Structure formats: structure tokens, C-alpha cells
Amino acid sequence: MKTNTFQLNETTIKDIQQAFRNHKLTSVELVEAYLERIRAFDQNGPKINSVLTINPDALKIAAQLDENRGQDNQGPLYGIPVLLKDNIETADPMPTTAGAIALEHNFAKEDAFVTKQLRNAGAIIFGKVNLSEWAYFMSQDGPSGYSSLGGQVLNPYGVGVFKAEDVGGSSSGTGAAIASNFAVFGVGTETSGSILSPSSANSIVGIKPTLGLISRSRIIPIAESQDTAGPMARTVTDAAILLGAMTGVDEQDAATLTSAEHALTDYTPHLKKDGLNGARIGVDLSFLNNKAPEERAIIDEAIEQFKALGATVVEVTIPKSTFESDVLWYEFKRNVNDYLRTTPAEVPVKSLADVIEFNKKDPERRMKFGQAELEKAQKLSDDPNDSTYLEHRETDLRTSTSEGLDLVMREHQLDALLFQNNRGADMPAKAGYPSITVPAGYTSSGHPVGVTFSAQAFSEARLIELAFSYEQASLKRKAPDLESY
Incomplete structure (x- = not known):
């Protein structure tokens, strides 16, 4: 799909900003083009069903930004639409529902802190996307990507073929929408796997940040010890740009105080093609899907690519806790x-x-x-201060850090651990540690597979180096074919 001479599909932040500067594109035209694409493929055709609500003020905001373009101190996302998972509050005339009918009239009076950060960077709050209801914390019996308010989100790589839950979740709408080119980038949230799962399932890049790097205030919560928002985009570059725009200390979220000395507002200096050269990557083979030979072969191919790029890949054993935490x-x-x-x-x-x-x-x-x-x-x-709760939380922290990831990374002097998709996401989630997932290929049926790097707190810059190095050498992502429906 083109707007004038601008190629919309698979476009990037850099492409759009260059088109703005060259007067080949306006924000109004960009919003209109995405609205047309959503009508064609989200509401009709394959009916991906990822977008819950469009901001009725989006075109008005775009026109205002077009008028002001070129003034001083305009951020890296200036004039570009962003889609938010519908558990993130915005002062725009859209409800924040978590996909629940009970919250269909939940209109916020102010932005979540992360929404403010996006506006400060120049982004247009374009709309809200569907999700697994209550961020998949309502029932384990339903498929990922289903909510009572929004229905079922579909995976654009397997409409009518894949199982419903194959879209991943709980940030299902963000994953499917960005993969389908309904926006350049979006924001998801994760408690345990909810960015990594839909990102890998929809062949996009997702960053689950360190707990406290990004504010959670005015985001419908699951658990304060693990919740975080994070960027989802089609490229590591765009995810890195978005991450830098989202960071910041928020007085309403004490966890962000820990990020003051670690957070960056620009992660792009860490987009290094040689990021894997000299790196030590650990992999516990038991976390790979050995029951799916095609998926395993894709991960094995990625490991060989790491080695070709100068990395040392070490087989490790990550201690697994059998403790059932509440x-x-x-x-x-x-x-x-x-x-x-x-x-x-x-x-x-x-x-x-x-x-x-x-x-x-x-x-x-x-x-x-x-x-x-x-x-x-x-x-x-x-x-x-409930004693059982405190005991469970202490056990989670200990088994995921000093007896888990910290132990293995120190013992083998690792830069990161490698996982497949979101397999193993619970340990970094409990530790509050970051992960990044990158497209690694597709099975013969078209199922996307992602490689995921995880490391210790506030190592986002290093993870971006590793992910970018692999992405640029492999270039595995392919856009889904929606025009055939």
C-alpha cells in the first residue's frame, strides 16, 4: 500500500522522518493511510481484529503536528502514530478496558506516564489494540488474544490455518497490528512473557525491559513485582528508538527511581553490526522446543549464525525451581x-x-x-505483609537471581542467555531482568519463530547490540501476505 509515492508497508521511523523532511509525506497522510489499511485488513478481508479503538482526534493531532513541523526540540517520534495496548491509559477520548466489558466506560482524565513520554517524543496516540482479557489473567482456559470486549485477535501469518492461541499474548493486538503494518510501532506490557510471546509469534521485535526502566503508573496492573511496558516494532532499530522515548523517572512509580543512573534516552549508539563479535551466549537446550524439529532447526541455524559473527555459544544448565508461587x-x-x-x-x-x-x-x-x-x-x-506472600516473593527472587540467572551468567561469564520465543520467560520476569526477541525464521506452515536474548538488570544496551547484530546478518523477517484474502 502506498500513499502518494511513499511505501507504507514495512516502513521505519527513519523512512518516515526522511519523507517528512523531503515533503513527500505528512502526518495526516500517514494516519489516513494506516486508517485505510486497518479498514482493509483488520476490519475486512482477513479480519485480523487487532485494533479495538481509533483515537477520534488522531487526524486533528496529525494536522497540528504538520503545522508545527520544523520547530525546535521535536522528538524522534514526531508525527508518527503509535498503537497502545488497551491497558494503558490515555487522556484521548478512548476507554482503557483491559478487554473487559466491566471497563468499557473507563475513560481516563490524564495520560499514563508512558503515554506522556510518547507524546513528548512527538508520537500521535493513534489507537488502542485488543489483548488477552485482563492481560491473560482471567482464565487459562481461553486462547491468547481473546477478550470479551474485542473478540479474538488473529495471527496474520496463519489466518484460518493457525490455532486461535497462536497469535501469542497477552499483547496480542500489538503483535498482530505491528506485524500487519497497521502502525510503525506499538507498546505492549509484560508480567511474564506477554511481550516476548506475541512478538515472536508475529515475527516482530519486542523488548521486555528491566523492572523500573519504564513507568507503570496508570497502566491496569497484574503484579507490581513483575509488570512493565515495553516497545514492539518490526526492527531492532525502531524498538531501540521507542525504548529511549519511553524511559524516565516517574514520582508515581517508585520502581523507576532505580533506573535513574542506568536509563538512556537514546539507545541507537548500541545498534552495532559487530555486537555479537566476542560475545559469550549461554543456551540451555532444555528450554528449546525439542518436540518441534523445524523450530529447533531454526534455532540451531541462528546459533551457527552467532558463531559466524564471532560469538562463543556455551551450553549451560539453568537451575529450574519447582516451587509453585502465588x-x-x-x-x-x-x-x-x-x-x-x-x-x-x-x-x-x-x-x-x-x-x-x-x-x-x-x-x-x-x-x-x-x-x-x-x-x-x-x-x-x-x-x-502477609507472611505467605512474602515467603513466595522471596523464593521467586532468590531462585531467579542468585540461584538462577545470576549464578549461570557469572559461572560462564556470559553476555546473555538464549531462549526460543518466550520459553523460559518466567525466570527473567521474576527477577525483573530484560529480554529482547528477534525474528529468526518460519516453519513450513508459516509459523514465525524468534530468538530471545535475556540478561541481568539494565543490560538493555548490550541486548540491543546482540539483537541488532543478529538481525542485520540474518534479515529473517518477512511481512505477512494479507492481500490474498
Whole structure:
């Protein structure tokens, strides 16, 4: 799809900014082109069903930015539309719903901190995308990418072929929309795998940052000890640019205070083609999908590429904890209750207990796959000093850090650990450590496969070096074919 002479599909931030400078494109034209593409392929044709709400002010904002283009101090995302996962608040006239019917009238009066950061960088808040309801913390019985409010998001690489859950989640709409070229980039959130899963499943780049690098204030929560927002884009370069725009210390989120000495506002100096040269990468083969030979072959090919680029790949054993933690359920109850108390009067639920009862009144529409996770959380204590909760959290931290990732990385002097897709995402998630996933290829049925690098706190710059080096040498991403539907 073209707008005038500008090629929209697979375009990048750099391409768009150059077109702006050369007067070959305006922000209004760009927004209109994406609206046309969403109508053609998200609402019609293959009906990817990734976009929940379009900002009714998007064209007006674009026109204003066009008028002001060229003034001083305009950010790297100036005039470019961004799609937000629909658990991130925005002051634009769009609700923030987490995909739940109970929150369909949840119109925020102000931006989430991360939304403000995007605006400060010049981005147009273009719309909200569908997600697994309550960020896949409502029921494990339903597929990823389904919400009562938005229905099922489809994977653009296998419409009518893949299983519903193959879109990944819970940032399903972000993954599918960016893969489908409905925007240049989007924002997802992750508690455990929810950026890495849909990014790898939809053949895009996703960065799950260190806990505290990006603010969580005014984002519908799951668990304060693991929640983070993160960038999702088609290239490592665009993901790195977006990450730099999103960082910042937020007085409303104490976790961000830890990032003050570590965060960068520009990660692009770390886009190094030789980033893998001299690197030591650890891989625990038990985390690879050995039951899917094609997927395993793709990872093996990537490992050979790492070696060809000068990396040393070391087989390691990551200690695996068998402890069954309830931290997420304890924190969900407390955090969601705190959030719901701040919602406007039009929202009919003010506590987790209210949500559960609301859903029971129309179960077929509001809780098609049940609400077992909500009910489990409701039965637990919401006291942050509850002894069982504290014991579980201490165990999570210890087994994921000093007895887990830290131990292995120190023992083998590693720059990063390699995983397939989001397999193994729970350990860095519990530790609060960062990961980045990059397209690595496709199976014969068209299923995307990603390689994922994980490392210790605030190592985003190094992870970007590794990911960019591999991406530029392999160039595995291919756009999905939506025109054939």
C-alpha cells in the first residue's frame, strides 16, 4: 500500500522522518493511510481484529503536528502514530478496558506516564489494540488474544490455518497490528512473557525491559513485582528508538527511581553490526522446543549464525525451581483493587470482588472461558505483609537471581542467555531482568519463530547490540501476505 509515492508497508521511523523532511509525506497522510489499511485488513478481508479503538482526534493531532513541523526540540517520534495496548491509559477520548466489558466506560482524565513520554517524543496516540482479557489473567482456559470486549485477535501469518492461541499474548493486538503494518510501532506490557510471546509469534521485535526502566503508573496492573511496558516494532532499530522515548523517572512509580543512573534516552549508539563479535551466549537446550524439529532447526541455524559473527555459544544448565508461587495472584488482588478505586463513576466495578460478580450476571458474554484466575486471587490476602506472600516473593527472587540467572551468567561469564520465543520467560520476569526477541525464521506452515536474548538488570544496551547484530546478518523477517484474502 502506498500513499502518494511513499511505501507504507514495512516502513521505519527513519523512512518516515526522511519523507517528512523531503515533503513527500505528512502526518495526516500517514494516519489516513494506516486508517485505510486497518479498514482493509483488520476490519475486512482477513479480519485480523487487532485494533479495538481509533483515537477520534488522531487526524486533528496529525494536522497540528504538520503545522508545527520544523520547530525546535521535536522528538524522534514526531508525527508518527503509535498503537497502545488497551491497558494503558490515555487522556484521548478512548476507554482503557483491559478487554473487559466491566471497563468499557473507563475513560481516563490524564495520560499514563508512558503515554506522556510518547507524546513528548512527538508520537500521535493513534489507537488502542485488543489483548488477552485482563492481560491473560482471567482464565487459562481461553486462547491468547481473546477478550470479551474485542473478540479474538488473529495471527496474520496463519489466518484460518493457525490455532486461535497462536497469535501469542497477552499483547496480542500489538503483535498482530505491528506485524500487519497497521502502525510503525506499538507498546505492549509484560508480567511474564506477554511481550516476548506475541512478538515472536508475529515475527516482530519486542523488548521486555528491566523492572523500573519504564513507568507503570496508570497502566491496569497484574503484579507490581513483575509488570512493565515495553516497545514492539518490526526492527531492532525502531524498538531501540521507542525504548529511549519511553524511559524516565516517574514520582508515581517508585520502581523507576532505580533506573535513574542506568536509563538512556537514546539507545541507537548500541545498534552495532559487530555486537555479537566476542560475545559469550549461554543456551540451555532444555528450554528449546525439542518436540518441534523445524523450530529447533531454526534455532540451531541462528546459533551457527552467532558463531559466524564471532560469538562463543556455551551450553549451560539453568537451575529450574519447582516451587509453585502465588505471588502474581496476591499482587493482582491488591493492585487491581487499588486501580479500580481510582476509576470514574461510570465504571460499575470498584474492586476485584465487584468484577467477579459483574461477570456472573452475563457469563456467556462477560466470561466465556470462566474467570478462575480472578476467583483464585480474590480468595487470597491483599495484605502486602502477609507472611505467605512474602515467603513466595522471596523464593521467586532468590531462585531467579542468585540461584538462577545470576549464578549461570557469572559461572560462564556470559553476555546473555538464549531462549526460543518466550520459553523460559518466567525466570527473567521474576527477577525483573530484560529480554529482547528477534525474528529468526518460519516453519513450513508459516509459523514465525524468534530468538530471545535475556540478561541481568539494565543490560538493555548490550541486548540491543546482540539483537541488532543478529538481525542485520540474518534479515529473517518477512511481512505477512494479507492481500490474498
